[in-house]
Amino acid sequence: MKDQGRYTNRELSWLAFNGRVMEEAAREDVPLLERAKFLSIVSSNLDEFFMVRVGKLERKADSGQSLPDPAGMTPDRQLRAIRRAYARQVERQYELYNESLLPELARQGIRILSEGELADDQRGWLSSFFDARVMPVLTPRVINPGYPFPLLAAKRLYIAVHLQSDRGGAPQLCLVPVPEKLPRLVFLPAAQGHVNAMLLEDIINLHLDRLFPYQEPLGAMPLRITRNTDFVMDIDRADNMIVEMRKSLKRRSYGKIVRVEWPNKPDARIASRLRKALEAGSGIISAVDGPLDLRFLLKQLYAVPGFDRLRYEPFTPRISPRFAPGQSIFRCIRGGDILLHHPYDSFEPVLRFVREAAEDPKVLAIKQTLYRVDAKSSLVPSLAKAAQLGKQVTVLVEVRARFDEENNINWCKILEAAGCHVLYGVPLWKTHSKITMVVRREAEGLRHYLHIGTGNYNSVTAGQYTDMGILTCDRQLGEDASAFFNILTGYSYTYPMKELIASPYATKPEFIERLRQEASNAAIGLPARFRAKMNSLSDPEMIDAIYEAADAGVTVQLLVRGICCLKTGRHENIEVRSIVGRFLEHSRIYIFENAGSPRCFISSADLMTRNLDKRVELTAPLKDEAIAGEVAGLFDRMWSDNTHAWRLGKDGVYERVETQPPAVDIQKELLPPKNA
16 A cells, blocks of 8 residues: 555446446447346446445545545545546436437337427326326425425435415425335326336426416426435444444435435526525536436336347246256255356255255254345245254344345344344454355264355346355365354354355455465466456455566456456556446456466455455355366356456556457356257
């Protein structure tokens, strides 16, 4: 950190990643509704970015902190740079929405209508719809200067209306919350093969005279605010974790406003009053050229029936023949380690592993860590059933998983009611590891069966993210896993592990030592290379270790999907690429050349300070040589992608890898063949 020019700012690197996501919406070779989906994801990403990352920086700036980040930027300087980069990104987002997406949708028979495009019969239908479905649930609130301005909910749409009473007097400001329980996109009757839709806020605007019968609307405009959700919690012991989490969830409703979104041509009188009432300086106002909050593109428009041609063709994930339906999954695993690569491989074997463990009378105990679980998970019922059948079931549910807190607290209650021993997490650190251990009594004694993965136990994201996992009954890994769970329940690193590597205890020093060994190998002419795939790279110590290895002659190939604070400008041996495509690249792979005998690992951890120093993570070696070779081969195939890959330039700017024959689209190539 002595040379701050060695690192890129983390937040600006993330915005660059979000820009790469957005550029998928500009690709003509991407199906049209998938392009709409990418624009929606950009909006979702920005919401979370402002709630968490910008919120954290605002808190630091407000408290007078001026300590620079590794890139040398103070909180105030970061906020200014973020606002500038964000403004450019939003401008590009709505350029794509207005000039590309909407015209293309219209050509395909899908129209999102404005007031000026409505025919008389459509106006009549909307009038009846408003009276029957919308008007009864609207609750306008007149802003009375004698009372405090109301607390506005984060990420909720409001319509601000300037009203003149027919009795005279000064105009009044009124806020109309757009009902969240009603669909944002309202579909009107249309001919077969066509879709006509209108946004709910536009329908409300169209009928303001009916909502305010004795007043004249002088102007109206939508607005939306984003609040800081990053709060420091005082969690010093396990028994106050839920209490602190509930306090934090309540604070989200009144956190500091970090962004105000409204139209790029706002009503001047309304805007002036809102700026004063919200104490919103120009720096936090985002003026957009189109509908606020484009998440409706994914939530509703993407699923519109009858337009399958405008989406990626669905596929059926493969299931290995080793998972014979009539054969015990434990017997399958005893036949040798099994690699699962989602979403190309089905997530069902993982669910089956836990389901069979719950029902197998020879199983004595099940232990599992859960970070993000889908709302309709079959894992939790299986774990509950196991406890009810008398098995020892221990589940660590991380209740601090961002934006899944309430869901995870509810899962805790269900598991506890079934008799499971539930841990809410380790007080000092979030538990982000992905591991399940089953202890089974067999003729040879007790045997440990494991699933260790890079992604969450979530059936939904297992179909959308690329992740890897192994099923194994390796004896040493089993002993290490048992020690790992003892660490979780004992809150201290008192159980040594020989092959599994845990954060925050050992991952960073282990990886740095391996990089130094690669450097030593390069110095004496032995094969030396470091290949890694991860979501983010930001830890300064790891970046320095990579720089030093590269300077010593180690070839470094990094597939970093998102944040990358490493710079390639002064290091000829380092190349960084990012793949952004149909699936979110989420797997973490680390391969050390080891003088020609590569050591391959999969991990739940990115090379970020939070993952290495402040979270409980787990890294597992791929001991089966065939599996390790397969994963190394997969990395090399990903590296050769020239369809959805970007290259980090020496100037810090990402450029698309030029597509040259033959075109390589790794995500498409890995899809199971039809009728397989």
